[in-house]
Structures are given as C-alpha cells and as structure tokens.
Amino acid sequence: MNPNLYEAQSTLSHGASMLISNYVFPNDLHVHWSMMIVLYPYITGLVDGAFIIAALYYLFDVKSLKPVARFSLLFAFAFLCCATLPLLLHLGRPERNFNMLLTPSPSSAMAGFGYIYAISMGVLSFIVLFVYRPDLVERGKKSKGVMKLIYRALTFDSDDLSKKALELDTKIIRFLVGLGIPVAAVLHGYVGFIFGGVKANPTWSTPLMPVIFLFSACVSGISAIVLAYIVIRKLGSLSIDAACIKTCIKTLTGFFILAFSFEMLEVFSHSYLKTGYHHMVEGLLNGPLASSFWLWQVKICSVIPLILLGFMAFVKMRDSIYLPISTIVSAILLLQVFIMRWNVVIGGQLMSKSARGYTVFHPEWFDKEGILAVIIIMTIPFIILYVLGKIFPFWGDAIKGSISSKPVRKTGGN
Amino acid sequence: MKIEDFSFDMDRREFVKKVLNGAIAGSLILVFPMDTVGVDSQMGISQSDLNLRLPEEIPGIKNNQYDIHRQKFAFVVDITRCIGCGSCCVADKREYNVPDGNYRTWVERYVKDFDDQIYVDCPNGGLDGYQKPRDDIQTGVRDTFFVPKLCNMCKEPPCVQVCPVGATFMTPDGFVLMDSQRCVGCAYCIQACPYSVRFLSPVTKTAEKCTWCYHRVRKGLLPACVEVCPTGARKFGSLNDENSEVYKILKGPGVLTVLKQSMGTLPALYYIGQRLEVV
Amino acid sequence: MLSKHAMRIILVVISVVAVSGVGLLVKAQLIPKSFGLYGAYRADAIDEEAQRVVRHGTNASCFGCHPYEAKTHLKGDHKTISCEFCHGTYSDHVKSGKKIADLPVKKGAEITTLCLRCHNTEIKARSTIVIKTVAMPDHLEQQKVKLTHNCNQCHNVHAPLKYINEAKKITGLMEEH
Structure with missing residues (x-):
C-alpha cells in the first residue's frame, strides 16, 4: 500500500471521523478505467457535437452554418472512425471484442455499444456520401482507372445530377440526419449512462450523468469545429465567415450554459442532500480532485469561458476581435470537457468502495493505456481528416475571393 | 515478515511470467485463451484421491447426481469468532494461485480508539496475518475486530447485470461465476461490484472473483477458506440440509446482517456480529 | 417510372439490408452452443468451473497417512487447525495416493x-x-x-x-x- 495515501488523507478535514484511516479495499488500489476510458467519451462527444452543427444546417436549415456544415460531417466521421481504438486498447482481451456483437447481454448498458456504433457509422457514412455526391460525380468524370471505380462506388454508380435527383438526395440527407440525431444522442447519452448506471459508485450513479455527457459532448464538438475551422482556414489563408462563427458561438453558449449548470447541479445536489456517501464525494472534490475539479474544470475552464461568452453575447465587437476570442474560448472549452471526463472517469474511481479512502492514479507514458497512446489516438483522426480532404473537399464554398495557391475546385452546392 | 512458504505458487507464477514475457508466447495469448495453458491442471488433486481420500463435507453431493435447480447454499461469517489469522486468505491464494496484489477474499482489521474513531487496514489482504498493533493510534485501542470479505453472491448481482457479453452469470444454484473464455476484460463488472471483490487478472487479462469454491462444492467439499478456518468464523453449507450449521443459523432467531443492504443486491453472504462501522 | 438514380438508391438500401441479414446469420452461427440454456451466458462455463482442479484436501485426508500426527492433533486444542495451512496443499504432496513431494515443516x-x-x-x-x-x-x-x-x-x-x-x-x- 502506498504510504502517501495517509499523508493525502490528513489534509482532508471534512468527514474525518469516517475517513481517518484512509482504508482502500485491496482490489480498489488499481484504477481499472484509465485514460482510454477518458478518451473514449471525449471522442464520441466530439463526434456528437460536430454532428449537431451539421444537423442544424441540413435538417433545421440554419443557413449561416453552411461554411462548416460539410466539414463538421467529415470531422465527425474521422473521429467516429477512431472511437473504438481507445476501447480496444483498454480491453484486457481485445481479440474477443466481437463477443460484444455476438452475445450482447440484454441487461447490460454496455452491450448495445457494437450495434449503436455500427448504426451511427452507417448513417454518418451515407450522409457524407449523399452530401458529397455532386462533387464525387464531377471528380469521377475526370479520373481514370482504379480511382474512377472508387468514385463510381462512392456515388452508388449514379451520375445523375439532374434537379430531380438532387432533390431526392436532399430528402434522403434530411431523413438520414433526422435519424442521425437520435442515434448520436443514444451513442453518447449511453456512454453517460454507463457511468450513471453504476450504483456502486456514488459519484457516478446519478440520472444527470447522461444529460451532462450529452451537453458537454455538444460543447466539445462545437468548440472543435470552431477551432478547426478558424485554424485550417487561417493556415490555408482562406477567408473566415464571421456570421457562421457567430452562429456556432451562440449555439455553443447555449449548450455550455446547460452543461455547466448540470455539472454544478450534480455537485450541489450531493452537498445539499448529504446522503450516506456525501462525505466521500465532498472529500474527493476537496481532496484528490481539488485542483483538477475546482481550479481547472470550474474556475479556469468554465468560469472564464462563461465570462468571455457573455462578453461576446452582450458587447458589440469587430470581427477582428470576435474571432480571436472565439478561438480562445473554443480551445478552453475543449480542455474543459476533457478535464470533466477525466474528473468523472478517473476521479470517480479514486474513491474506494470502502467509503473510507482514496487511491491514487499515476498516468504512465508508455503503457498500452498511457499518455503516448492518447497522443497517437488523438492524432489519427486528423490524419484521416487530411486523407479524406483529398477526396471530399472540406469547404462548400468555391474558393474565389481568397488568396490561395491551391487550384480552384469546382464544387457542387447543396 | 513472510511466514508462509509460497514456493510452489512462486514457481508457477514465475513460470507464467516467463511464458507471458516470451515474445512468441506473448503473441500466442492473443490466439489461445490463457486459461487453457495447463498450469493448474497438473497441480490439482487427482481424481482417484478425490474419490478415495477426501471425505464428504457437504452431505448429499458426492456420488449423487447434482441437480443444479434444487441446490441452495449459504455462507455465514461470524465476526465475533474471527481472530485475523489470515488462514483463509492463504488457502484462497493457494487454491487458485491468485496473482499477487489481487484478492478473491481478504480479512480487514477494524480498530476503534477511545475517541470512537475507526481505523481500518488490510495490509496485503491479510495474507500475512496481523502480527503487529497499529502504531498510529494515540488515544488507545478500545476494540479491535476482524472482518473477512469475499463474494457476497448477490441474488441481484450488479456485476452480472452490467457484463456486456454474458461472461459473468448467476447459476441456477445461486453462484455468481465467471466464464473466462468469453470475458473481454472491460472491467465493467469491477466497477459495478459494490464490494470490490472482483479484479482483472494480470495473467489471463480477464475478470476474476471468489466463487465460494464452486469446484469444491460440486465435489461435496467445503470452500478452501471454510476448510482452513480454525475458529469456525467462516461457515458454509447447504440450505437443503436441515442439520447443517448454516441452515440452523439462517432459520434461527439470531441477528444476521448483510453488507451494504441499501445497494439492493440481496447478498447470500450473511454476517453475525457485524458492526455498524463495517462497510 | 423510377429514375436510374432512384433505382440505384433502392439498390443501396437492399444491399444494406442484405449485409445486415448476412451479418445476423453469421452471428447466429458463432454463438456458442450452450449459450442461453439457463440465461444469457454459456451454460458449459458452469461445468468448466466445476471441473477446476482442487488443491486443498481436508485434515481427514492427511490423517489417512499420518496416524501419529493425527492422534496428537485430534486430542489437542489445535484440532481445528488445518494441516495444509502450515504445511502446504495436499495437491503439492500427493498424487493418486503416492507422495510426489515433501511439504515444508x-x-x-x-x-x-x-x-x-x-x-x-x-x-x-x-x-x-x-x-x-x-x-x-x-x-x-x-x-x-x-x-x-x-x-x-x-x-x-x-x-x-x-x-x-x-x-x-x-x-x-x-x-x-
């Protein structure tokens, strides 16, 4: 046992009569769900949030989001491709992952994963293909050999770009996006429920958990789109559509207020209800999580963005000021959601089920679930995105008017 | 201080470690389930010895057809009789070759001082016993008692509920067991168990847990921990046998409690003399 | 009359349904035989667990070959102590009625x-x-x-x-x- 545990304990004044010995059950010393399980809801959250942006444009006709609509679809797709990687790295027996599909237990919240994931992947892939069909048809015409075949397959072997055909496509896209919203909500809400459904862990078992996860997912996804849009356009010396960013930021503000309110509601409920495990949750937030929760998640990464977002909402400012602040806010909120996932997943496990003590978590660098693996997994979606960008142009607008060395592409609108 | 001679276990652990470290074998475990590597099979009691040399401890099982739908068992732990010797922990580790640092069963020490503060500890899961008093209690010790922990064999097991692949399950005779050939090692059951009796084996990379020695029970033998308990603090028996001690305790007027009743798990592990401080 | 484009899309839908159908068929083939006999688990796993090797015997099984120790042990205050706790497990000592190794004293x-x-x-x-x-x-x-x-x-x-x-x-x- 770690002698530091006793030292860590002495700093806790609250509930000391129960906690004095810092007793951790022998099997609780090890944190079983580590960084990969932090990463997994983070990635599905990014997918969800990006998909919300696309849905707002394709289903709810928020026209100002047009510049990022296609990019957010690709972004969601690239991250969805990697959503299973952290899970596979986490599993003790990854080669048996198909058992999840073969014999899903009807009573388990986790068992649905394989099917929910497969459906979301299918829906999202088809949305991307239908949205990009006009582009792909054009490109197919210009290409030869294998590439021509690939384009034929990607366009369902239909080069019909007549008005009637495109109208049908639009209907299908609307249907698929409409289907995609509940699928995305289930994909991520269920991740929240995986935690919310563990009655043995008092910090997890709250019906608020899926809600918190959903809203924070939207926050992270929209932030990621804003940040990626601004950064990629800047790097390519392309114009930035301020109206689009403003719509994104407004949506982001709404979701973040909801997410943060629910996060705080959970903590408030714990401290007001003072249930049997209250002393443990309080001790956790004020002890091992004091800096990662109160300082980082709440003060730095929530209160500061809230102030900035309020400033952006109520004070008129020039685009040249608005855009840099949007970038900063998005970056902070991306971090906020990551820290929140960390505090829920790893923080929740620091508390022993003995209700008498806390264990410690030391992230490793080169472990299968270590920091290096996290970095690699988070890099892969960007590589996928880069490759996808070769076939599926990110931006719906023609690139006229911007100073670009890239060849002007002919793209089809929607 | 290490009292027990674990030489046999050590050899085996070393062997398994070597196997796992080998590059070829390391890749083979992805193909072949580790549990079929015959580490245990050579070391068990032979069938002839089981038949001839081992007595029947649970009546009506040995040499009878085992009707899985009729059998019912209970486990009772009498805290007032536990002396914290750790025999049960040692026996358990030997019976299953439990990897170091993981515990199917363990014995906790509760110390109450004159300020009514509770100090709990469980160094090495109680494997080495409790040889020394705690030295961090200033106001003097009012009471010390030991609490053996093991699988609660819940009738509403949260671990079974959450397992995504049906790798842990409740048998018709009421045991919560593991199917190590189906387990994917997601550790969800470990999160779900309110008693923390599960662990992910570093050898098989699958979840493992106390089974109340199902393999022994099916042969009419008592669980290993009950077998070695010198004071009768651990009691196990059939509820179909009206002469068994557990039957008499469960049907008798004495006070019985379970752990974390509020979890709604309905344990089949009962405690006698359980104190409020115990979780 | 449906356009070529609409026909293609119907074809896509049919192939998605077909692929899912084939997937479900393959799934049905790969589920272990005894799965679902008693519940959502592999019933054979019960027997596999029941077949696990027994390593501890009982005091009675030791006394069979050690009558002198048995006599002392059973008369004394330590009669409830397990032989195997101090000396090691039966399975490390005896195989099919024959001694295979010494246990530590x-x-x-x-x-x-x-x-x-x-x-x-x-x-x-x-x-x-x-x-x-x-x-x-x-x-x-x-x-x-x-x-x-x-x-x-x-x-x-x-x-x-x-x-x-x-x-x-x-x-x-x-x-x-």
Whole structure:
C-alpha cells in the first residue's frame, strides 16, 4: 500500500471521523478505467457535437452554418472512425471484442455499444456520401482507372445530377440526419449512462450523468469545429465567415450554459442532500480532485469561458476581435470537457468502495493505456481528416475571393 | 515478515511470467485463451484421491447426481469468532494461485480508539496475518475486530447485470461465476461490484472473483477458506440440509446482517456480529 | 417510372439490408452452443468451473497417512487447525495416493511467527475471547525461560498443552508425595 495515501488523507478535514484511516479495499488500489476510458467519451462527444452543427444546417436549415456544415460531417466521421481504438486498447482481451456483437447481454448498458456504433457509422457514412455526391460525380468524370471505380462506388454508380435527383438526395440527407440525431444522442447519452448506471459508485450513479455527457459532448464538438475551422482556414489563408462563427458561438453558449449548470447541479445536489456517501464525494472534490475539479474544470475552464461568452453575447465587437476570442474560448472549452471526463472517469474511481479512502492514479507514458497512446489516438483522426480532404473537399464554398495557391475546385452546392 | 512458504505458487507464477514475457508466447495469448495453458491442471488433486481420500463435507453431493435447480447454499461469517489469522486468505491464494496484489477474499482489521474513531487496514489482504498493533493510534485501542470479505453472491448481482457479453452469470444454484473464455476484460463488472471483490487478472487479462469454491462444492467439499478456518468464523453449507450449521443459523432467531443492504443486491453472504462501522 | 438514380438508391438500401441479414446469420452461427440454456451466458462455463482442479484436501485426508500426527492433533486444542495451512496443499504432496513431494515443516523462529498470527495479545483484538493469547516477550519472562526460546520448545505445535499437561501431571504427583 502506498504510504502517501495517509499523508493525502490528513489534509482532508471534512468527514474525518469516517475517513481517518484512509482504508482502500485491496482490489480498489488499481484504477481499472484509465485514460482510454477518458478518451473514449471525449471522442464520441466530439463526434456528437460536430454532428449537431451539421444537423442544424441540413435538417433545421440554419443557413449561416453552411461554411462548416460539410466539414463538421467529415470531422465527425474521422473521429467516429477512431472511437473504438481507445476501447480496444483498454480491453484486457481485445481479440474477443466481437463477443460484444455476438452475445450482447440484454441487461447490460454496455452491450448495445457494437450495434449503436455500427448504426451511427452507417448513417454518418451515407450522409457524407449523399452530401458529397455532386462533387464525387464531377471528380469521377475526370479520373481514370482504379480511382474512377472508387468514385463510381462512392456515388452508388449514379451520375445523375439532374434537379430531380438532387432533390431526392436532399430528402434522403434530411431523413438520414433526422435519424442521425437520435442515434448520436443514444451513442453518447449511453456512454453517460454507463457511468450513471453504476450504483456502486456514488459519484457516478446519478440520472444527470447522461444529460451532462450529452451537453458537454455538444460543447466539445462545437468548440472543435470552431477551432478547426478558424485554424485550417487561417493556415490555408482562406477567408473566415464571421456570421457562421457567430452562429456556432451562440449555439455553443447555449449548450455550455446547460452543461455547466448540470455539472454544478450534480455537485450541489450531493452537498445539499448529504446522503450516506456525501462525505466521500465532498472529500474527493476537496481532496484528490481539488485542483483538477475546482481550479481547472470550474474556475479556469468554465468560469472564464462563461465570462468571455457573455462578453461576446452582450458587447458589440469587430470581427477582428470576435474571432480571436472565439478561438480562445473554443480551445478552453475543449480542455474543459476533457478535464470533466477525466474528473468523472478517473476521479470517480479514486474513491474506494470502502467509503473510507482514496487511491491514487499515476498516468504512465508508455503503457498500452498511457499518455503516448492518447497522443497517437488523438492524432489519427486528423490524419484521416487530411486523407479524406483529398477526396471530399472540406469547404462548400468555391474558393474565389481568397488568396490561395491551391487550384480552384469546382464544387457542387447543396 | 513472510511466514508462509509460497514456493510452489512462486514457481508457477514465475513460470507464467516467463511464458507471458516470451515474445512468441506473448503473441500466442492473443490466439489461445490463457486459461487453457495447463498450469493448474497438473497441480490439482487427482481424481482417484478425490474419490478415495477426501471425505464428504457437504452431505448429499458426492456420488449423487447434482441437480443444479434444487441446490441452495449459504455462507455465514461470524465476526465475533474471527481472530485475523489470515488462514483463509492463504488457502484462497493457494487454491487458485491468485496473482499477487489481487484478492478473491481478504480479512480487514477494524480498530476503534477511545475517541470512537475507526481505523481500518488490510495490509496485503491479510495474507500475512496481523502480527503487529497499529502504531498510529494515540488515544488507545478500545476494540479491535476482524472482518473477512469475499463474494457476497448477490441474488441481484450488479456485476452480472452490467457484463456486456454474458461472461459473468448467476447459476441456477445461486453462484455468481465467471466464464473466462468469453470475458473481454472491460472491467465493467469491477466497477459495478459494490464490494470490490472482483479484479482483472494480470495473467489471463480477464475478470476474476471468489466463487465460494464452486469446484469444491460440486465435489461435496467445503470452500478452501471454510476448510482452513480454525475458529469456525467462516461457515458454509447447504440450505437443503436441515442439520447443517448454516441452515440452523439462517432459520434461527439470531441477528444476521448483510453488507451494504441499501445497494439492493440481496447478498447470500450473511454476517453475525457485524458492526455498524463495517462497510 | 423510377429514375436510374432512384433505382440505384433502392439498390443501396437492399444491399444494406442484405449485409445486415448476412451479418445476423453469421452471428447466429458463432454463438456458442450452450449459450442461453439457463440465461444469457454459456451454460458449459458452469461445468468448466466445476471441473477446476482442487488443491486443498481436508485434515481427514492427511490423517489417512499420518496416524501419529493425527492422534496428537485430534486430542489437542489445535484440532481445528488445518494441516495444509502450515504445511502446504495436499495437491503439492500427493498424487493418486503416492507422495510426489515433501511439504515444508516449519522450524525455529518461523514457528513463533506462525503462532503469533493467532496468539498475540499485543494486537488487542477480540481473539482473546476465542483463544488464549500471550504477549511477547512477557510470556517468556513469566515462564522463566530464555527470551530466545521458540514456542515449540515448550508447546507441541499440534497439541499445545500436551507437554504442559504432562509436566503438570508429573509435578502434581511430586507435590502429592
């Protein structure tokens, strides 16, 4: 046992009569769900949030989001491709992952994963293909050999770009996006429920958990789109559509207020209800999580963005000021959601089920679930995105008017 | 201080470690389930010895057809009789070759001082016993008692509920067991168990847990921990046998409690003399 | 009349349904046979667990070949102590009725450590109401023996009061005379 545990304990004044010995059950010393399980809801959250942006444009006709609509679809797709990687790295027996599909237990919240994931992947892939069909048809015409075949397959072997055909496509896209919203909500809400459904862990078992996860997912996804849009356009010396960013930021503000309110509601409920495990949750937030929760998640990464977002909402400012602040806010909120996932997943496990003590978590660098693996997994979606960008142009607008060395592409609108 | 001679276990652990470290074998475990590597099979009691040399401890099982739908068992732990010797922990580790640092069963020490503060500890899961008093209690010790922990064999097991692949399950005779050939090692059951009796084996990379020695029970033998308990603090028996001690305790007027009743798990592990401080 | 485009899309839908159907068929083939017999699990796993090797025997199984120790052990206050706790498991010692290896016998200081696992007053536990406990080295001083003595120099480990009672008998007789 770690002698530091006793030292860590002495700093806790609250509930000391129960906690004095810092007793951790022998099997609780090890944190079983580590960084990969932090990463997994983070990635599905990014997918969800990006998909919300696309849905707002394709289903709810928020026209100002047009510049990022296609990019957010690709972004969601690239991250969805990697959503299973952290899970596979986490599993003790990854080669048996198909058992999840073969014999899903009807009573388990986790068992649905394989099917929910497969459906979301299918829906999202088809949305991307239908949205990009006009582009792909054009490109197919210009290409030869294998590439021509690939384009034929990607366009369902239909080069019909007549008005009637495109109208049908639009209907299908609307249907698929409409289907995609509940699928995305289930994909991520269920991740929240995986935690919310563990009655043995008092910090997890709250019906608020899926809600918190959903809203924070939207926050992270929209932030990621804003940040990626601004950064990629800047790097390519392309114009930035301020109206689009403003719509994104407004949506982001709404979701973040909801997410943060629910996060705080959970903590408030714990401290007001003072249930049997209250002393443990309080001790956790004020002890091992004091800096990662109160300082980082709440003060730095929530209160500061809230102030900035309020400033952006109520004070008129020039685009040249608005855009840099949007970038900063998005970056902070991306971090906020990551820290929140960390505090829920790893923080929740620091508390022993003995209700008498806390264990410690030391992230490793080169472990299968270590920091290096996290970095690699988070890099892969960007590589996928880069490759996808070769076939599926990110931006719906023609690139006229911007100073670009890239060849002007002919793209089809929607 | 290490009292027990674990030489046999050590050899085996070393062997398994070597196997796992080998590059070829390391890749083979992805193909072949580790549990079929015959580490245990050579070391068990032979069938002839089981038949001839081992007595029947649970009546009506040995040499009878085992009707899985009729059998019912209970486990009772009498805290007032536990002396914290750790025999049960040692026996358990030997019976299953439990990897170091993981515990199917363990014995906790509760110390109450004159300020009514509770100090709990469980160094090495109680494997080495409790040889020394705690030295961090200033106001003097009012009471010390030991609490053996093991699988609660819940009738509403949260671990079974959450397992995504049906790798842990409740048998018709009421045991919560593991199917190590189906387990994917997601550790969800470990999160779900309110008693923390599960662990992910570093050898098989699958979840493992106390089974109340199902393999022994099916042969009419008592669980290993009950077998070695010198004071009768651990009691196990059939509820179909009206002469068994557990039957008499469960049907008798004495006070019985379970752990974390509020979890709604309905344990089949009962405690006698359980104190409020115990979780 | 449907356009070529619409036909293509219907084809896509049909292939998605077909692929899912094939997937479900393959799934049905790959589910283990005994899965679902008693519930959402592999019923064969019960028997596999029941077949797990037994490593601990019982005291009775040891006494079969060790009648001398059995006689002492069963008469003494240590009759409830498992042979295998101190000596190791049956399966490491006997195979099909034949000895395959020696089991360790505790010696010297090891024995004292082993005794104090249970008989230690110092830990101030309730074990005192179940068994007799002593404080070390007070006990040695009270009994006026060397502090280097191990427990087994006065106590037979299998029947701890055997020598003590025998000695009392002798001294008692002497006192009567």
